Structure formats: structure tokens, C-alpha cells
Amino acid sequence: MKIVLVAAGVAALLGACSSSQSPATASAPKAVLGTFGVDLANRDEAVKPGDDFFDYANGKWLASFQMPADKARFGAFDQLAEQSETDVRAIVDELLANPPAAGSTPAKVADLYAGWMDEAAIESRGIEPLQPYLQQINAVRDRAGLLKLMGSPEFAAPFGVEIDADPQDPTRYLVWIGQEGLGMPNRDYYLREGAAFDKYRQAYQTYVARVFELLGDGAPEQSAAQVIGLEKKIAQVHWAPEALRVPDKAIKTMSLAEFKRFAPAVDWDVVIGSMGLPELARVVAYGDTALRDGGKLVSSEPLEAWKKYLAFHIASGNATNLTKAFDDAQFEFFSKTLRGVEVQRERWKRGVALVNSLIGEGVGEIYVAKHFPPENKAKMDALVVNLIAALESRLKQLSWMDEPTRAEALKKLASFEPRIGYPEKWRDYSAMQIQQGRHFENVVNARRFEWNRQVARLNEPVDRGEWGMNPQTVNAYYSPLMNQITFPAAILQPPFFDPNADAAVNYGGIGGVIGHEIGHGFDDQGRAFDDKGVTRNWWTPETDEKFRAATDRLASQYDQYCPVPEGCINGRLTMGENIGDLGGLEMAYTAYQLSLNGQPAPVLDGITGDQRFFLAWAQVWRGTAREDFVRQQVVTDPHSPMQFRANGVVRNIDAWYSAFDVQSGDKLYLPPDQRVRIW
Ligand SMILES: [Zn+2]
Structure with a gap:
């Protein structure tokens, strides 16, 4: 469960990149594009x-x-991102060819990637990796049981949590609670009128039903309608994205007691306990009414509908890490229908994206030494x-x-x-558990690692040396809480x-x-x-x-x-x-x-x-x-x-x-x- 915070920011890039030219030996330094840096011919x-x-x-x-068949957008920055993708692949290939010491961060990078690439092993396990989660959902008998799962980072909920700087004292961390829980990109996909959005909604029904079919559900169409019905109600209480941009309205810091009084439909002690958080004095409610009214839905909507909702999301949220049938269904809806992509990216490219997202600084440390x-x-x-x-x-x-x-x-x-x-201090991945042949569990563990890392720092002073992007990412950002501008190497x-x-x-x-x-x-x-x-x-x-x-x-x-x-x-x-x-x-x-x-x-x-x-x-x-x-x-x-x-x-x-x-x-x-x- 993660929320997108106020600290947004992007600016992106290109390149016919000469990766390791030595300036000492280059005779006449020349711009990469044209004679002075602009491609006048185009x-x-x-x-x-x-x-x-x-x-x-x-x-x-x-x-x-010509737009590549596996792309939804292509520009100067995507061209550079492709260069970075190729560079990271070379790094991973090198690690696979010369295995680093077992348990080291580079070994984890290699094992995570290798597990992803082993499609046969993933296929042979079928939905077995999901079973422990489906069993937990089946065992839910009441709202407390439901909330307990919703508080666990693996399961979906109408709210998400992140630990970030306190907006009243950014030297300390605080728990931020924000709106969450939709399967489509945001509320507009549920609520907007128009033929295009009707088309997306129909395709979503097909997708959700397909996931239930793959889970062996007895009535996939009905289960899908139930889940989408719930999500539509969640969408109705969500804030519009532009409303979340207004800090004095969207960011409300309150004591935990005040928050409980404000959003009483949920037993927050159960949720907080399940998240593994210590006792909290204060929280940030980010888009407060969405949390209050989303909480009401948790107690008013049928328990069986919520159980279907959890089952769909645990499968959909992990679809790319399951069998080809799940992966294809996910591609068909999220990439093809919602973004217009024609074919799936080559598997190695998705493997690079996976290691970048889960153990990005482990790769970044090697990337910087080679390419910056x-x-x-x-x-x-x-x-x-x-x-x-x-x-x-x-x-x-x-x-x-x-x-x-x-x-x-x-x-x-x-x-x-x-x-x-790149950051002065690299992230310590020693607590992340990655095992060969256990791809699904590796992904779950890597996400758990990130959550545990956030929880562990809750009572520590804010670490201003931390980076929110990898050095190999073609992007840049500003953080208003830290008043920092960050430009990754790539x-x-x-x-x-x-x-x-x-x-x-x-x-x-x-x-x-x-x-x-x-x-x-x-x-x-x-x-x-x-x-x-x-x-x-x-x-x-x-x-x-x-x-x-x-x-x-x-x-x-x-x-x-x-x-x-x-x-x-x-x-x-x-x-x-x-x-x-x-x-x-x-x-x-x-x-x-x-x-x-x-x-x-x-x-x-x-x-x-x-x-x-x-x-x-x-x-x-x-x-x-x-x-x-x-x-x-x-x-x-x-x-x-x-x-x-x-x-x-x-x-x-x-x-x-x-x-x-x-x-x-x-x-x-x-x-x-x-x-x-x-x-
Ligand atoms: Zn920006």
C-alpha cells in the first residue's frame, strides 16, 4: 500500500549517447546532435x-x-531511457556471468533478475504462490478480520500508508494516510461519461472477470461486477487529483485520537497493528474525507464483496509475476486498452524495470561507476x-x-x-531476502523490505541523504518537504x-x-x-x-x-x-x-x-x-x-x-x- 505524495516532479530525456568516451583522448570535442547540439536537419x-x-x-x-510496437510514448527522454535500460542489462548480464558472493547486493540483483527470466519455473507453479493469500481471504469471518488484511502491505484497501516527513516539522517522520484502492488509473475512469471511457469500463469488466476465471471462481462475471461496483463507490469518495494539489486543504495533520473521531467507521487500531507500526501520536490525513468515507464503505458494503475485492487485487497486483495467462490478461487491459501498446516488451526489458524498481540502488551503484x-x-x-x-x-x-x-x-x-x-550513501539491502527459483516470493519480500525500511525509520530523524529516484533513471525531481532538487546521473x-x-x-x-x-x-x-x-x-x-x-x-x-x-x-x-x-x-x-x-x-x-x-x-x-x-x-x-x-x-x-x-x-x-x- 503506497500513496503518491505531494513531492511530485518530472522532467525527462534522449540520446544518441556516446557512453564512455574519454575527454582526454577525444581530439575535437563535438556535440552529439548537429554541429552545436541541435538536430537542425529534423x-x-x-x-x-x-x-x-x-x-x-x-x-x-x-x-x-515510427512508434515501436511495444511503446505507448516515445520521445527524447525515452530514447535515453532505452540507453539506460541497455546499460543496466549489461550490468546484470555481467553479474550473471561472474556470480558475486552469495548474499551480497549484486548477487540479489542477479538472482532477482534470473528468477524473473525463468518463465518455465514461474509457469510450473501456476497459482500456487497466491494460495497462502487466498486462504487468508477465505478465512475472513468479520470486519475485524477484513481490516487486519487491509492493514497488511500485501492486500488492497481504500486507503494507503507511507512514512514520510512531517509537514509541520520535516526533520521527523510521520505516517501519511491517503486514498487508494482503485484498479483503473483513477476516479475519472469510473465516473467520466463518453464513448472512450465506456470502452475502458467494458474492457475492465472483461479483465476482472478473466482474473476471476484464472483463479477458478465459480461465477467470474458476477464477481467482477461486484468488485467494480465497490470500486465505483470508492471512486465517488476519492478526491480529484487537482484537489490533492492544494496543500492547505489536502494535508491535515492531526492526533491519532482526532483522526479516529474523524473517521470512526474503521477500527484504526486493528489496521495500525497489522501494519506493524508502533504506537502513533499523530498522523497526516491526505485527502481526509476520502479516508472517512472509504472507511464507511468498509463497514457498510457486504463482507463477501470485499473478499472478492481482495482476491482480485492480490491476483491483479501480482499478475505480471504469475503465469503467462495472468500476464497476458494484465497486458491486454493495462497496456493495450488503456495505453494503446501493440505488443508486450521483450522480457529482459521488463526484468530491468523490475530490478530498477525493487533493488534500484543496488544496480545504481554499479551504473554510476561505469557511466557517470x-x-x-x-x-x-x-x-x-x-x-x-x-x-x-x-x-x-x-x-x-x-x-x-x-x-x-x-x-x-x-x-x-x-x-x-547519485546519493552519497547507498541503500543497505542486507535485510532483503532473495532466493533462486522463488520469483513470486522474491517480489513480495522486496516490497516487504521497503515497507519495513519505512517503519524502522519512524522514530529516527529524517535522512536528508536519501534519494527518491535511481541514478539510472532519466528524470529529475523537487521535494517540497526537503527543499531539494535532484538530478540523477542518467x-x-x-x-x-x-x-x-x-x-x-x-x-x-x-x-x-x-x-x-x-x-x-x-x-x-x-x-x-x-x-x-x-x-x-x-x-x-x-x-x-x-x-x-x-x-x-x-x-x-x-x-x-x-x-x-x-x-x-x-x-x-x-x-x-x-x-x-x-x-x-x-x-x-x-x-x-x-x-x-x-x-x-x-x-x-x-x-x-x-x-x-x-x-x-x-x-x-x-x-x-x-x-x-x-x-x-x-x-x-x-x-x-x-x-x-x-x-x-x-x-x-x-x-x-x-x-x-x-x-x-x-x-x-x-x-x-x-x-x-x-x-
Ligand atoms: Zn516537474
Whole structure:
């Protein structure tokens, strides 16, 4: 049981990556893409930049690209992720060829992977690995028995738990309880009207029934209808994802006694005891009414329906680790129907994803030694310093911000902690139990390990050295509770970051990404946390009002973008990411200008510095996605689809207009008074 917390954040990548080139011997350092870091040959010069900048920058690539059959989305970042996938496979193959000492972390990586790859062994066990769990479900006779299972990390429930920093004192840990328990991606899949969503619901009924059939259920169709009926009721009490983004409404810290009075339908002592948690003084209720009303369902809906629900979820949640029949059913619904993927990925790729998710730092430690040149870290450090300096100079000049709020914002900026490459201390996996030939149990044990790790730290001070992403992940994040920005090693490659590319390109690429993450500290939810990560309102009412007015206008812009039928962007859900993109690119532009030290930027291949800067940003977002995937993205994901991360942002930036001579009448043109300027 895990919940997705406020600490969101993404920014992703690409690459025709030269993995281990030694800078000492490379004669003429050359950018990976084009002559200076932008793939000019893949522009579509028939498109006017002011009409569709994304297409102008990437049009020839978009026109010729064939989506791989096993992908739902493919872009620059996926290309880099594929490189990382190949690198991790090579690491695992090496471990398999030269087995490390038994019981060591590398041995666990190898054994976990080998167990996954042994399809014959998985097939021969049938549903036997599930039996202990199905028996526990069958043995449930009353609500207390039901709650006991719901508190166990292996079983589903309308609530989930995670142990994370206390929003009132982020030096300590606290138990966060949040909404959970749906089989489809979120509440909209149960509640939205429309042909596309009807299609998903029908396919879900087929999938749930198929799982019951594989479990040997006597009436799979009926059991499926029962489970989906329950889930629909859970969906009705869930908060919309954009509502969970409002910290002062969504994050409620209370004493355990208060929480019990607030949500009395559940005996929380049973749940907490089953989770293996010590006595709790306080908890965070994240989306409080969903916990209260989900709890009511636990006591009011028929016990037999809940038992079906638990049986379905234990099978579905582990379907990929069971026989091919379960795995195929899971693929058919979640990948094919919901995301438009045509064929299953090769098994080794899924094995790489499995070890990355369950023992990721065990792999990451080896990955970094092989693939992260120390000089990259020094160059990134310098870029981050420049970006922070750029935002500082902008903050000092923002006309909409009054002095008391500005002082708090500057204080927060000064305490940002950047982290680059990989963690200083690697996770200790010695308590994780991995055995050869026991794939299903290995996965359960690895998840248990993670839960036990969280429980063990509950009474310890918060470990600020911990990382929420692996070094081999092509991504980045900001944590509002820690006030940290984190850039894993794998994102520090072209086109995001190329030590041999022109400065304008690195500022428009990784500079924009760094700015994006810094921007999260000041987006619609980040701004509710102060320099120490405490949720505290440090805004004067006047400045608060101006921030809201500007962000409302940004939301209305994005609300108008509808990339697929029944799939418009939700300007509220994507607010933080859009603010991050816009503020981030503005910051990066300022940093680039400062880096020129008053000298004019060189013109390269007839392209000015400002043009290279914006082309690099659009190139970072080069990519395409399938219709079902995009629909899922706009309904569930706070990130806007790729073309809007380019077009939706540049049209608010004055320098882009002059760089490409964008005029009134061009499709992306906004009159100056309608351009949104926040950071
Ligand atoms: Zn982000």
C-alpha cells in the first residue's frame, strides 16, 4: 500500500549517447546532435515557428518516426531511457556471468533478475504462490478480520500508508494516510461519461472477470461486477487529483485520537497493528474525507464483496509475476486498452524495470561507476549555481511581489539543496531476502523490505541523504518537504546536457530542466512550503492574490488544449508542471544572458544564440504518443503532453517572439498583456 505524495516532479530525456568516451583522448570535442547540439536537419522549415514551434523544431522527425510496437510514448527522454535500460542489462548480464558472493547486493540483483527470466519455473507453479493469500481471504469471518488484511502491505484497501516527513516539522517522520484502492488509473475512469471511457469500463469488466476465471471462481462475471461496483463507490469518495494539489486543504495533520473521531467507521487500531507500526501520536490525513468515507464503505458494503475485492487485487497486483495467462490478461487491459501498446516488451526489458524498481540502488551503484564521468558533476554544479543566481536576480525585480513576500522567497531560494548524479550513501539491502527459483516470493519480500525500511525509520530523524529516484533513471525531481532538487546521473546526457554543445543549447536543455525543478519550489503547491519545508503561509494577502490571478490565466490557457477526443488538458492538474516549465525556461534564459557577460552571442550555422536556446528546449520535448496513452495522461498525470511543454511555454516568453519574429496573426501569438509572467 503506497500513496503518491505531494513531492511530485518530472522532467525527462534522449540520446544518441556516446557512453564512455574519454575527454582526454577525444581530439575535437563535438556535440552529439548537429554541429552545436541541435538536430537542425529534423526541423520542418515549411512550418512557421509562430504557428507551431514544436512542429517547426521537430517536424521532420515527427513525420518519419515510427512508434515501436511495444511503446505507448516515445520521445527524447525515452530514447535515453532505452540507453539506460541497455546499460543496466549489461550490468546484470555481467553479474550473471561472474556470480558475486552469495548474499551480497549484486548477487540479489542477479538472482532477482534470473528468477524473473525463468518463465518455465514461474509457469510450473501456476497459482500456487497466491494460495497462502487466498486462504487468508477465505478465512475472513468479520470486519475485524477484513481490516487486519487491509492493514497488511500485501492486500488492497481504500486507503494507503507511507512514512514520510512531517509537514509541520520535516526533520521527523510521520505516517501519511491517503486514498487508494482503485484498479483503473483513477476516479475519472469510473465516473467520466463518453464513448472512450465506456470502452475502458467494458474492457475492465472483461479483465476482472478473466482474473476471476484464472483463479477458478465459480461465477467470474458476477464477481467482477461486484468488485467494480465497490470500486465505483470508492471512486465517488476519492478526491480529484487537482484537489490533492492544494496543500492547505489536502494535508491535515492531526492526533491519532482526532483522526479516529474523524473517521470512526474503521477500527484504526486493528489496521495500525497489522501494519506493524508502533504506537502513533499523530498522523497526516491526505485527502481526509476520502479516508472517512472509504472507511464507511468498509463497514457498510457486504463482507463477501470485499473478499472478492481482495482476491482480485492480490491476483491483479501480482499478475505480471504469475503465469503467462495472468500476464497476458494484465497486458491486454493495462497496456493495450488503456495505453494503446501493440505488443508486450521483450522480457529482459521488463526484468530491468523490475530490478530498477525493487533493488534500484543496488544496480545504481554499479551504473554510476561505469557511466557517470565525475567532470559532468562539476559542470552541472556550475549550471545549477547560475540558475539559482538567475532566479535570485529575477526575484529581486518582480513587480507583482511585495517586500515581505520577496524576503521569504529569497530565503527559500537560498536554502535550496541541489543533488547531482547519485546519493552519497547507498541503500543497505542486507535485510532483503532473495532466493533462486522463488520469483513470486522474491517480489513480495522486496516490497516487504521497503515497507519495513519505512517503519524502522519512524522514530529516527529524517535522512536528508536519501534519494527518491535511481541514478539510472532519466528524470529529475523537487521535494517540497526537503527543499531539494535532484538530478540523477542518467539525465545528464544529450540532448539535455552535452559538455561539448554550445552554451545556448545547454541552457535551453538541462538549464530549462534545472529551472523547472527550482520552479517547483514556487509553483502552486511548492509555494505552500517554506525554506525549511514546513507547510506555512508566507505570502501576504495582496501578493497571494496576484499569484492566483496569474496562475488562473495560465490554467485557462492550458484548459484550451485538447490533444485527443475526450482528452483536454486540465489546467489545474498540470498547474505545477506548467509553472515549472514557464518559470524554468525564463530562469534559464536569464542565466544564459548572464553567462554572456555582456558580449553578443555568436551566430552558428546562421542560427542566433536565442534561437538555439529555444530550439534546444523544443528538442528536449521531441516525441509522440498513442491516443489512449495521451487520454490517460491528461486525466491522471500532472505533466502536459510533450508538444504543449514546448508551445504552451514559449508563447508566454517575450524573447521567443523576437528570436523568431513571431507576429500578430501567427497561431501561437499572444498579445503582450495576455502573456503570463510569474517567475
Ligand atoms: Zn516537474
